Amino acid sequence: MKIGKGIGREGMRWLVAAVAIAATTGGAGWRGAGAQQAVAGSQGGTEVARPQVQPAEAGSPTDPGPRQRIGLPVPKDSKLPTLFLVGDSTVRNGRGDGAGGQWGWGEPLVDDFDPAKINVVNRAIGGLSSRTYMNRPGGDPWASTLAMIKPGDVVVIQFGHNDGGVPDEPTRARASLPGVGEETLEIENPILKVHETVHTYGWYLRKIVEDAKAKGATPIVCSPIPRKTWKDGKVVRNKDDFAGWAEQVAAQEHVGFLDLNEAIARRYDALGEAAVEPLFGDPHTHTSRAGAELNAEVVVSCLKALKKDPVAGDFSAKGMAVAAYKE
Numbered sequence: 001m002k003i004g005k006g007i008g009r010e011g012m013r014w015l016v017a018a019v020a021i022a023a024t025t026g027g028a029g030w031r032g033a034g035a036q037q038a039v040a041g042s043q044g045g046t047e048v049a050r051p052q053v054q055p056a057e058a059g060s061p062t063d064p065g066p067r068q069r070i071g072l073p074v075p076k077d078s079k080l081p082t083l084f085l086v087g088d089s090t091v092r093n094g095r096g097d098g099a100g101g102q103w104g105w106g107e108p109l110v111d112d113f114d115p116a117k118i119n120v121v122n123r124a125i126g127g128l129s130s131r132t133y134m135n136r137p138g139g140d141p142w143a144s145t146l147a148m149i150k151p152g153d154v155v156v157i158q159f160g161h162n163d164g165g166v167p168d169e170p171t172r173a174r175a176s177l178p179g180v181g182e183e184t185l186e187i188e189n190p191i192l193k194v195h196e197t198v199h200t201y202g203w204y205l206r207k208i209v210e211d212a213k214a215k216g217a218t219p220i221v222c223s224p225i226p227r228k229t230w231k232d233g234k235v236v237r238n239k240d241d242f243a244g245w246a247e248q249v250a251a252q253e254h255v256g257f258l259d260l261n262e263a264i265a266r267r268y269d270a271l272g273e274a275a276v277e278p279l280f281g282d283p284h285t286h287t288s289r290a291g292a293e294l295n296a297e298v299v300v301s302c303l304k305a306l307k308k309d310p311v312a313g314d315f316s317a318k319g320m321a322v323a324a325y326k327e
Contacts, residue, residue, distance in 0.1 A: 071095070072141070074148060075119040082119040083311060084145060084217075085109070086133060086208065087158035089126030090225050090295075093286055096122060101288055102281035105225070105295035112300045112319030118311065121148075129174040130159035130204035131167075137192055142208060151216030154310045156299075157208055158260065160201065160224035160242030161285065167198045176201040178241065180248050201242065205249040213253075218310045220303075221250040223261035225295055228284040230273055235265040256310075258302040263325055264295055301325040 075082045085091055085106045092104040106122035113120050123145045125133065134142045149155065165175035168187040177183055180202025189196040205221060212219040223243035229236045237243060243261035250257035268276045279291030287295060303309050304324035315322075 072123050072125070072144075073121050075121055076115070077119060080117065080119050081152045081154070081314075082121055082148070082150075083113065083314075084149065084153060084155045085120070085122045085124055085158075086142065086145060086155065087124035087222075088128055088161050089124070089286060090161055091124035091158055092122045093126055098289060100281060102286040103289045103292035105287070105292045105299060107296075108289070108293045109296040109299055112296060112316055112322070113311070113314050114316045114319075118314040124158075127162060127172070127174070128159075129162040129176055130201055130208070131163065131176040131198065132172075132174040133159065134204065134207070135192065135196070142211070146211050146215065149212060149215040149217045153212075153215070153217040155208070155212040155217050155219045156222060156258070157205065157219060158222035158224055159205065160238070160246065163201050163242065176204055178245075180205075180245050180252070202245050202249050202252075205246065206253060209249065209253045209255055213255075218256070219253070220256040220258060220306075220310075221246050221253075222258040222299075222302075223247060225260050225287075226265045226268065228268075228276060228280050233269075233273075235268045235276075237261055237265055256303075256306045256308070258299060258306075260295070260298060260302065263298045263302055267294060267298060297322055298325070 087104075087106070089102075090104055091106040093102045094100070096104070096107050098107075104122070104124060106120075106124055110120045110122075123141065125136070125141055128136060128141070134140060162172075162174050163176045164178075165172075167173065167175045167177065167185055168190055169175065170190045173187075173189050173191045175198075177185055177198055177200040179200045181200050182203065183200055185198040187196050187198055188194075209219040209221065223246040224238065226235050226237065238261050243259070247257055247259065268279075279287055279294060281288040281291070300315070300319050300322040302325045303311060304322065305326070
């Protein structure tokens with residue numbers, strides 16, 4: 001793989017090192033991996049030796065295959081505004097039916113809104129990253145979602161769980177580059193069998209945000225929900241990578257930001273490890289129905305905390321009962 005032009009020598013070395021430690025676990029997050037890497041010049045660009053990384057563990061067993069057809073929901077009433085959800089399996093797990101005891105927060109969120117006022121359409125897909133939501137084999141989920149969006153709609157975006165790792169990893173090839181800059185990486189995509197220019201996590205989020213704005217919709221960026229990883233009695237936050245990068249993109253684009261990573265982690269901290277255990281349907285990433293219910297409640301509370309909540313008048317009685325999040 002070759003680093004694209006525009007990255008200085010020091011930036012390139014940083015990027016290689018970042019990719020080297022970006023092995024995913026459970027389809028989520030970044031973990032240090034102690035790697036070796038080398039940089040050598042070449043006429044066609046800067047050739048980068050492949051980093052030695054820990055292999056990524058499998059994601060949710062309900063994640064669809066790379067080319068599996070997925071039946072995503074569509075708005076039930078075209079006359080109403082729609083709240084679209086785009087993301088990964090922590091938003092919509094599998095077919096959204098609780099298979100394997102795992103649920104994303106987008107399914108219970110539906111009950112927090114009045115169906116006579118707004119459609120809630122969960123278009124998240126398990127196993128996808130901010131990058132592969134735009135280039136999935138057999139169909140582009142973002143393009144099909146964007147085609148439905150109309151003025152007055154709201155788009156809630158949560159990615160990051162599948163964005164770590166090596167961009168041309170042979171079984172998934174889903175990682176974005178770290179950060180929010182304009183760096184690129186030229187690869188031969190082993191899944192799509194095409195040449196691809198890979199961008200940063202922030203670049204992909206900005207693309208979704210700007211596309212939604214162009215359709216007259218209101219985009220809202222979320223930091224990824226935290227994994228069940230404890231350190232010194234508290235859940236580990238991701239402020240130094242995806243959570244922080246998501247916040248930076250929201251600030252750059254002047255759009256709403258839901259800090260689910262911090263808000264949910266605070267709830268877990270208060271409950272303690274033993275009480276949090278049944279909120280998960282696997283060791284550390286995907287929630288049970290109870291965990292998804294808690295996360296959906298936090299989404300509502302964070303929406304209410306926005307300076308301008310675009311769905312303030314659309315909550316059901318259940319949603320109205322949720323208090324606004326206080327930092």
